[in-house]
Structures are given as structure tokens and as C-alpha cells.
Amino acid sequence: MSWAWFHKLGSPKWFFSWSKSWALPLFCVGCVCLFVGLVWGLAFAPADYQQGNSFRIIYIHVPVAMLAQSCYLALGVAGFVFLVWQMKMAPVFIKSMAPVGAVMALIALVSGAIWGKPTWGTWWVWDARLTSVLVLFLLYMGIIALQNSLDDLVLVNKAAAVISVLGLINLPIIKYSVVLLETLHQGPTFTLTKKPEMPPEMWLPLLFSVIGLYCFVAGLVLWRMQTEILKREHRSNWVKQEVMEHGL
Amino acid sequence: MTYSSFIRSEFLVLWRRKQDIFNALLFFIIVVALFPIGINSSAEFLAPAAAGIVWCAVMLAILMAVEGMFKEDYWDGSLEQWIVSGLSLPLLILLKVIVQWLVVVAPLLVMMPLFSEMLYLPSLSFWVLIMTLLLGSPSLFFIGAVGAALTMSIKQGAVLVMLLILPFYLPVIIFSTLAVKAAEAGLPYSGLLAMLLAMSLLSLVISPLMTAIAVKASVN
Amino acid sequence: MAFNNFSEFLIMGAHGIYVWSAYGFSAFALAWLVWNTLATRRKTRNSLRKRLLRNQNR
Numbered sequence: 361m362s363w364a365w366f367h368k369l370g371s372p373k374w375f376f377s378w379s380k381s382w383a384l385p386l387f388c389v390g391c392v393c394l395f396v397g398l399v400w401g402l403a404f405a406p407a408d409y410q411q412g413n414s415f416r417i418i419y420i421h422v423p424v425a426m427l428a429q430s431c432y433l434a435l436g437v438a439g440f441v442f443l444v445w446q447m448k449m450a451p452v453f454i455k456s457m458a459p460v461g462a463v464m465a466l467i468a469l470v471s472g473a474i475w476g477k478p479t480w481g482t483w484w485v486w487d488a489r490l491t492s493v494l495v496l497f498l499l500y501m502g503i504i505a506l507q508n509s510l511d512d513l514v515l516v517n518k519a520a521a522v523i524s525v526l527g528l529i530n531l532p533i534i535k536y537s538v539v540l541l542e543t544l545h546q547g548p549t550f551t552l553t554k555k556p557e558m559p560p561e562m563w564l565p566l567l568f569s570v571i572g573l574y575c576f577v578a579g580l581v582l583w584r585m586q587t588e589i590l591k592r593e594h595r596s597n598w599v600k601q602e603v604m605e606h607g608l
Numbered sequence: 609m610t611y612s613s614f615i616r617s618e619f620l621v622l623w624r625r626k627q628d629i630f631n632a633l634l635f636f637i638i639v640v641a642l643f644p645i646g647i648n649s650s651a652e653f654l655a656p657a658a659a660g661i662v663w664c665a666v667m668l669a670i671l672m673a674v675e676g677m678f679k680e681d682y683w684d685g686s687l688e689q690w691i692v693s694g695l696s697l698p699l700l701i702l703l704k705v706i707v708q709w710l711v712v713v714a715p716l717l718v719m720m721p722l723f724s725e726m727l728y729l730p731s732l733s734f735w736v737l738i739m740t741l742l743l744g745s746p747s748l749f750f751i752g753a754v755g756a757a758l759t760m761s762i763k764q765g766a767v768l769v770m771l772l773i774l775p776f777y778l779p780v781i782i783f784s785t786l787a788v789k790a791a792e793a794g795l796p797y798s799g800l801l802a803m804l805l806a807m808s809l810l811s812l813v814i815s816p817l818m819t820a821i822a823v824k825a826s827v828n
Numbered sequence: 829m830a831f832n833n834f835s836e837f838l839i840m841g842a843h844g845i846y847v848w849s850a851y852g853f854s855a856f857a858l859a860w861l862v863w864n865t866l867a868t869r870r871k872t873r874n875s876l877r878k879r880l881l882r883n884q885n886r
Contacts, residue, residue, distance in 0.1 A: 378649050394812035402851075403837060413840035417850045424854065443821065463861050467854045474850040478843055495775045504623065509762055519758045523772065526754060530776050533807065537779035540786055546673040562879055576858075580865050587869045603876045 379582040387579025400565035417475040423573040427467040431461030436528025438523035451517035456584035462500035488538040506607025609693045618707045636669035650711045653729040658727035659788035674752035675769045677761040698816035736791040742783035746808040750815035757822035
């Protein structure tokens with residue numbers, strides 16, 4: 361297997377031109393899938409026999425919760441890549457991804473609380489998954505606050521990478537520890553190994569919205585990374601050319 | 609500079625800055641006192657909550673003590689000395705954290721019998737609480753050292769360190785208080801103590817390396 | 829179609845307020861994210877371009 365693609369990722373110029381052709385299509389595909397999944401889930405999927413129509417929140421809650429965790433996983437991997445190989449794009453990725461992940465965690469918390477009210481009768485319980493998403497949100501906010509309060513770019517890159525890697529190591533421990541506190545949440549809707557227990561007309565729209573949200577976020581992050589590259593490389597010639605030629 | 613002269617000078621610096629350590633301990637006392645005063649001073653509330661109260665206060669006090677750990681070294685240029693000294697930077701950091709741990713945790717442990725009386729801690733779980741403090745607090749110091757190193761170039765970094773590091777402390781407080789609760793209920797608790805020890809050992813390996821990366825990045 | 833008419837769709841069997849507030853908040857947050865992304869992108873480009881033009885004229 362050739363590792364050329366991996367080395368190319370280290371070049372901001374190559375990455376910028378590559379991301380220009382991918383960001384918009386990914387974003388549009390994401391929007392369409394998300395729209396299909398949500399409309400299908402909201403209007404056409406049958407109501408749950410226990411929870412009634414309130415279960416329709418699942419079509420936004422589960423995708424954002426999955427994204428919130430995947431984003432952190434990606435942050436940790438990027439941090440590791442930066443600490444080991446000093447790859448230039450990794451800190452750009454961390455910087456662009458952290459706010460997106462924080463918003464995902466926030467939506468998961470709010471939509472989960474709203475779902476909890478009709479289902480469990482309270483807005484909030486100190487249950488394993490809720491607590492771990494809350495911690496995830498705090499971890500994201502910590503990374504963002506750290507990046508905003510340091511001035512030196514070298515230090516910002518290193519600090520964000522260090523804290524992402526530490527968070528990645530700590531996240532399984534946090535999850536294990538909060539499971540020891542009691543749990544009220546229903547089990548995971550999707551697992552890779554088992555067939556879902558829901559009927560297909562209920563989980564198919566969910567699949568659409570999950571895939572849609574992944575593409576949506578990928579597009580957004582590519583755009584944010586472009587902005588970050590422009591900011592960081594503003595002295596190089598290709599950026600000057602790029603800005604003058606396509607000023608939007 | 610050698611390792612032993614480094615340890616000696618670290619002790620000496622801490623002895624000169626004993627007011628800071630003293631402040632952290634006073635902070636611990638005040639936080640513990642807030643709970644009976646602010647919530648409920650009856651033994652029915654305090655006895656089951658005692659371990660949790662002590663652990664909350666310990667976490668905050670340790671974070672207060674650790675947060676400024678590298679600041680003075682950063683501003684007076686000692687960190688450059690460490691880097692050019694030819695000694696291993698992670699090892700120096702490890703030694704520094706251990707010295708800090710000894711100096712802060714020893715008085716905390718000495719004060720513990722007093723607090724277990726004030727909070728009506730059941731005598732049966734007192735030694736379990738001491739064990740959780742001994743096994744769990746090293747990881748608090750090691751994780752806190754990373755936060756301190758990342759924020760040392762910021763003049764007012766205390767709140768940032770809290771925001772950054774407290775989420776990492778959650779497993780430690782959960783395992784510790786669960787161990788005390790298990791001991792009170794007569795259930796086995798050695799597994800939870802083992803988890804605390806494992807976390808301390810894991811952070812002992814990882815934290816000096818991460819702290820060294822942060823120190824090098826801040827100094828340049 | 830799980831609902832007979834549009835008002836039933838809005839009420840969602842007494843759970844409408846929960847479902848729609850959850851979706852409303854999510855839509856608001858996602859829209860903010862998109863707006864923030866595109867606005868900073870445009871702003872960065874424009875300020876870089878302005879700076880370049882200023883340097884060229886000098």
C-alpha cells in the first residue's frame with residue numbers, strides 16, 4: 361500500500377485544493393440525506409408503541425450523540441498524529457473540529473433532556489450516558505478555552521494536541537466509571553455486530569439521518585479547515601494567488 | 609545540576625513558598641466546612657456524604673496547589689536550565705510532581721482523623737477513605753501537572769486549569785466514593801482500589817511525557 | 829404516512845411540544861454552526877484580500 365496520500369495530507373496547499381472540490385458536494389449530500397431522514401422519521405415512520413410520538417426525537421438525538429463521540433475520537437487521533445509525526449494539518453483539524461463537536465454534544469444534551477421529560481418524567485437524570493455526554497461537552501469547551509487563551513501558535517498546536525490525546529485516553533475510563541453509577545438510558549440503537557431490534561421502517565430513516573449528519577459535518581469541517589489554512593499560511597504565495605483569483 | 613540537587617532545591621523552594629501550601633490546606637478546610645453549614649449539619653446527612661465531601665474538597669485543594677506549579681520556574685528561567693542541563697526532562701518533572709505530592713498530601717492525611725470526626729464518618733470506612741486518598745491522589749497530581757504546564761505562560765490561568773482538568777478527575781472521585789460506599793455496605797471494594805492504583809500508574813507513565821512536550825513548547 | 833392530517837402531525841399525540849422544541853433547538857444550533865463557518869470564511873478571505881491590495885498599491 362502506498363503512503364503517498366498520508367504525506368500529501370501534510371501539505372496545506374495540496375489539502376486546500378483537494379478540500380475545495382469536496383466540501384460543497386459533501387455538505388449538499390449531507391443536507392439532502394439529513395432532510396430525507398428527518399422528514400421520513402417525523403412524518404412517515406410509525407409511532408413507537410410505548411413512547412408514542414415522542415420517540416421521533418431519536419432521529420436527531422442519536423445522530424448528534426454519535427457525532428459528538430466520533431468527533432472526539434477524531435480529535436484524539438489527530439492529536440496523536442501531530443505529536444508523533446508533526447503533521448501540519450493535524451492542529452488545523454483540531455482547531456476546526458472542536459467547536460463543531462461542542463455544538464454536537466450540546467444538541468445531544470438538550471434534545472436528550474427534552475426527550476427525557478415525557479419518557480422518564482424528568483429533564484435530567486444522573487445516568488451514565490447523560491453524564492458522559494456532559495463530560496464530553498466540558499472536554500470540548502476546555503480545548504476551545506485553552507486555544508483561545510494561548511497566543512503563541514506553536515504552543516496552541518502542542519497544547520491542543522496534548523489535551524486531545526489525554527482526553528482520548530481518559531474517555532473510556534470516564535465511560536466505565538459512570539456506568540458504575542446507575543443507568544436508566546435505553547441501550548444503543550445501532551451496534552455494528554447485532555441486527556437492530558427496531559423494525560426497518562423505523563431504523564432506515566435513522567440510518568439516513570446518521571449518514572447525512574456525518575457528511576454535513578465533514579463538509580463544514582473542510583470549510584473551517586480552509587479558513588484556518590488561509591489564516592495560518594497568509595504569507596505564502598499560493599495563498600495570495602488563491603485569494604486574489606477567487607475572492608469568493 | 610544533578611537529580612539529587614534538583615530534589616533538594618525543589619524541597620527548598622516549597623519550604624520558602626510554604627504559605628501557598630498552607631493556603632491550599634486552609635482552602636480544603638473551608639470547602640469541607642461549607643457542606644454542613646450550607647446544606648445540613650445533621651449526622652444523618654453528613655455520615656453517608658462524608659467521603660464525597662472530603663473528596664470534592666481534596667480535588668479542589670490539590671488543583672489549587674498544583675495549578676501554579678511551573679509558573680515560577682517559567683518566569684525565572686529555571687525551565688530553560690532544566691532543558692539544557694542534559695538530564696531527562698520527563699524524569700525531572702516526575703520528581704517534581706512526587707515532591708509536590710509528598711508535601712501536600714502528608715498534611716492532608718494528618719488532618720483526616722479530625723475531619724472524619726467533624727463529618728461523622730463511620731469509623732469502619734475511615735481506613736478505606738485513607739486508602740483511596742493514598743492510591744487516588746497521585747493521579748490527581750500527575751493529571752494536574754499537565755494542565756499546569758499547558759497554562760503556565762498565561763498570567764491568570766487558575767480558572768482555565770479548573771475547566772481543563774476537572775473533567776479528567778471525575779473517574780477518580782467516582783471510584784473513591786464508590787469504594788467507601790461499598791465498604792460501608794459490607795461489599796468487596798478491592799477492585800475499586802485496584803482501579804485507583806491503575807489510574808495512578810497510568811498517569812505516572814503518560815503525564816511526565818505529555819508535560820515535557822508542553823514545557824518544551826512553552827519555553828521556545 | 830403516520831398521521832391523518834397536518835394538525836395531527838403538529839400535535840403528535842400530545843408530545844408535539846417536546847418533539848418540536850427538540851427539533852427547533854437542533855435546527856437553530858446547526859444553522860448557527862453553518863452561519864458561523866461561512867461568515868468566518870468570507871471574513872478571512874476579504875481581510876486577506878484587502879491587505880494584499882493595500883500592499884500592492886503602496
